[in-house]
Amino acid sequence: MTVPTFLRRGAARAAEALLAPLIRFRSVEPLPEPEADDTAPVVYVLPGPALSDRLAVRLLCRRHELPRADRRIILPEGHHEALQWLHRDSGQKRYSPSLSNLIRAVAHAPEQDVQLIPVTIFWGRMPEREAAGAWRLLTADDWPLGGRLRRLMTMIVNARIVEARPGEPVSLQGLIARYAINGRDPVPRIQRLLRRDFHRTRRQAIGPDLSHRRTLVHRLVQRPNVTTAIDAAAQERQQPRRRAERRALRYGFEIASNMSWPVLRILYQLLGRLWQQLYDGVRMHDFEEVEALAGSHELVYVPCHRSHIDYLLLSWLLYRHGLMAPHIAAGRNLDMPLIGPLLRRAGAFFMRRTFRGNRLYSAVFNEYLHQLLLAGHPVEYFIEGGRSRTGRMLPPKPGMLAMTLGSWQRRHGRPLTFIPVYIGYEKVLESSAYIRELRTGNKRRESPLRLLRVLRHLRQPFGQVHVSFGEPLTLGLWLDDQAPDWRQRAREQPEAWRRETITDLGFELASRINAAASMTPVALVAMVVLGTSHRTIETTLLYRQLATLVALQRHVPGGERVRLPEGEPQAWVAHCVSLGMIEQLDQSLGALSTVSSEQATLLTWYRNNILHLFAAHALVAFAFRNNSRLDAHELHELIAPAWPTLRQELFLGHRELSLDWLTRLLDAFTAEGLLERDGTRWKRPAAHTEARERLHLLGRTIQPTLERGFLLLSTLMRYPPGQLTRDALAEQSRQLAERLTLLQGLNAPEYFDQRLFSGLLDSLETQGWLWSDHNGYLHFDERLIEALRHSRLLFDPELRHRLTQMTARSTTADQATKEE
Known part of the structure; x- marks a missing residue:
């Protein structure tokens, strides 16, 4: 039985009067400015006919003084509603006849144009979860449009966190002229264009479906790469295969995140208040490019790592500005009581510091990361590995980059793009801990009590935080730009190619992070x-x-x-x-x-x-x-x-x-x-x-860096080639740097951080000025001697004499120790 039109309109007005006072738009995309041509009326297009979405659009137009959505548009072939929807039936995805008629009416009246504004409404922005419970099924803002009861429950639960995503106005006559080629009907093409736009917007905001954690882990151990590793582990340990499979399941549950919408929502509110308490403001720069890529690219965020605040702050900012919070690779040291479960429900997945000697764990983790990227989930990890105790960018670790490259090679889907992120603090929470760790060389183990002690500092001023997005790096385009024949080399010399590519990729990403720095x-x-x-x-x-x-x-x-x-x-x-x-x-x-x-x-x-x-x-x-x-x-x-x-x-x-x-x-x-x-x-x-x-x-400002290089090279030159190992040279140079700071009365443990000398040796080896033999001893030639001779001219005689004397005494003492 068909409900009379006047009854349907009366019910809609009653629902609007009842629910309008409850609805609050948490954030609204910048509202589009209609074109200056007043003769082109505005038509709003929704993905589907849900009454709740139509109600939200009418309220949005009324509150922001936009062209009304409840009016009718007069065209030569009749009247049309100013509010249209794409699909008539959400289950079968059949196109709406009303929208089709509007497009054909404009096509038959070339002098009349209409501006289409696609609008997506999110009631809570909760992604669908497989095997969800009854409450989730009632309240999730998922991909398929639900029944009336579900929509009603969604409106009640999420009425105060409604988000509207209006697109840019599009000329309908322009679309018709674009798609009406060779006399073909433009209606289906225009509707497919709108469908892709809606799909991209939803994917950008709520991401793909979230599999239940238990379901996901059980799928992992059934993947070919993991089953092969299970067979190998069972054979290696001479144990039943079922036992190795249980170990793989245990690894999966140890790794996998358990992203929870209620936890994300609560954390969003709590973290917003925390930032207000801690900082004078959080400034974000160059976000527009990231927003344009989300939904059409697989995004991998690679921020610098300066503080435990980094991952909380970045996820909060992305969610606040309408993007899905990423899944974050976190160290297993953070999987502790209270803190670990909370981070896991906020999207963290945990990894061990090293995979060495455990091929089964490596296979499970690789497959988990691959499944995340394959499904289209945004991912975040720190290429430096740990937090920088010196404040400078640390050398990138190859592990996560290698796994990401391997995942992308296994299946080319949507473009995979790295998003470099620079996070700059005017005052960092862990400053005193960093000083202590630099002095002692020991890193304290994390604990809930130690992390909660940070709350003591909430009353201190911490200035502003700057989050700057660097130039995105689309992996396929970057590889083509680096070497057009990389595919052939990847087939012929896979190991050498991967090793060189990961090194170059890490350097490029670190450079793009540094290039986006904020000068506080x-x-x-x-x-x-x-x-x-x-x-x-x-x-x-x-x-x-x-x-x-x-x-x-x-x-x-x-x-x-x-x-x-x-x-x-x-x-x-x-x-x-x-x-x-x-x-x-x-x-x-x-x-x-x-x-x-x-x-x-x-x-x-x-x-x-x-x-x-x-x-x-x-x-x-x-x-x-x-x-x-x-x-x-x-x-x-x-x-x-x-x-x-x-x-x-x-x-x-x-x-x-x-x-x-x-x-x-x-x-x-x-x-x-x-x-x-x-x-x-x-x-x-x-x-x-x-x-x-x-x-x-x-x-x-550059003198300490040049002095470290001079000390290292001067020490190396006092030995014949093939007499020093990397570790011996780095340690001797570190001791010289520490002695120099004491003689100069400096309190600067960062000056003699051994990682800086190791990084310098890496640079010299990359430039080809140093190389190691099969026994690990360093060799060099005249080029390095000539470079040191030139670098001496940079230093004034007094400083040069002091550095030279220090290396001479150090070498004499070292040789005397060997003779004894």
């Missing part, structure tokens, strides 16, 4: 103050040096997406004082800015956040420390040997130190008064001038 006031002030001899500087000079650093970045940026601070140097310094980072002393001859020895150690972490942005600028400034005049060719010859290792250590991308780029840097220095142009040469300012002091301050 704390990092800038740390860079200037730590460049002084006694960690004290005149406040007026501090202001001018801060302005100089920002101006140099405007002239020659250190990265493609660098974010400069807003405001003036005076405000930046006052902000650092309010955070307790520096102190100001009032003196009769002018105010001074100073930091204690303990605080100076902490500031090295913040300086290292942006050190890479000034690597080239500081290297040029340091070159003029011991050279009064240089032209571009002389400068290039002087600093070129140090640049490849510096670029590798600080992840500066593939920028070459060309003469044109050096000339740009020199011109920028001249514009800021740091150098003076003298014909074809540049000269440093006269002694005892402020400009000379500012040049010296800038050069000192």
Whole structure:
């Protein structure tokens, strides 16, 4: 029996009057601006005929003063509703005759146009879960449109968290002209276009279906790769296959996440309040490109790892701005009581620090990651492995990148795109712990009590947080760009190709993360103050040096997406004082800015956040420390040997130190008064001038990095080739660096971090200046000797003499120990 039209309209008005006061739009996409042509009426298109969605669109139009959705549009062939829907029947996906008639009416009236605005309504943004319970089936905002009871329950439960996603207005006449080719009917093509748009929007917001955790794990152990590993494990341990299968199931439950919509919702609310309590604001940059890729690409977020806050903050931001929260690879050390189950329900899946010696675990984890990517779930992991205790980007670990590449090779589906993310803090929660770990070399094991102790700091000011999205890297396009014949090489030399590709991919992603760095006031002030001899500087000079650093970045940026601070140097310094980072002393001859020895150690972490942005600028400034005049060719010859290792250590991308780029840097220095142009040469300012002091301050920022390289190479050169191993050279260089800090009265454990020397050796091996024999001993040739000879000219005689004497005494002591 057909319900009369007036009764249906009366019921709709009654439902609107009853539910309208309850509905709140949690977030609304930027509302589209209709075209200026007032003669083209607006028609809203929904995916389906659900009364709840129609009600939401009418409220949206009324509250935001958009063209009404409950009016009728007059066309030459009759009247049409301003609110249409694509599918008449949600189960069979049959197209709506009303929308088809509208398209044909506009096609028969070329002088009349209509603007289509597709609108997707989300009641709670909960993805469908397989084998869900009755309550979930009643309340889930899933892919198929549910029955009336389910929709009613959805509206009641989620009335205050409704999201509307209107698309851009589209000219219907334009679509008709585009698809009406060779006399073919444009109606089905336009409707397929709308269907793809709705599908992409839903996939972007709620992701694919969530399999029940138990169902997913049992599927994993049935995959061919895992069953092969189970057979091998049973044979290797000489145990029944069923026992090996149970072990694989245990690994699966240990790894798999258990994403829960209620937990995500609660965490979203709690974390929003936590950020308000902790930070002055969370700033997000360059998000639009990520939003455009979501829904059509498999996204893998690769943020830098500076704090435990990273993964919570990124998931919260993505969810807040309408994207599905990613599944996050977390260390097994976080799978602890209370914390572990909560993180697992927020999307974390756990991994062991090493897979070595356990092929079955490796197979289960590989398959789990592959299934996540294959289903289209966004994934997040930290390519550095652990948190950076030094504040700089750590060398990427190959494990997760190798598994992601392997998954993509197994089945090419949608494009797989890496999203580099830079997260910059003005004050990090774990700062005191990082200092302690650098001094002792020991990392404390995580525990719920230790993590909860962070709550003691909630009353302290922590400034702002900056989250910047770097240039996305689409894997297939990047491989084609690197080497068009990579497919052939991957078939002929798979192991060598994978090893080289993973190394290059890790370096590229780390470089893109660094290229999106945000220059916070704390990092800038740390860079200037730590460049002084006694960690004290005149406040007026501090202001001018801060302005100089920002101006140099405007002239020659250190990265493609660098974010400069807003405001003036005076405000930046006052902000650092309010955070307790520096102190100001009032003196009769002018105010001074100073930091204690303990605080100076902490500031090295913040300086290292942006050190890479000034690597080239500081290297040029340091070159003029011991050279009064240089032209571009002389400068290039002087600093070129140090640049490849510096670029590798600080992840500066593939920028070459060309003469044109050096000339740009020199011109920028001249514009800021740091150098003076003298014909074809540049000269440093006269002694005892402020400009000379500012040049010296800038050069000192790169001095520790150059000193470490000089100590390592000087130590190596005092032994014949084939006499030192990597570990012995790194340890001896570390001891020299530690001794140098003690002699200079510095409290800087980051200066002699052994990982920096290991990274430097990796860079030298990558450049081909060092190589190891089959016994692990290092060899070199004349090229490295020549590079050291050039690098000596960078240092002034006093500093060069001190470093040389230290390495000589160290070598003598080492040889005496061997003789004994």
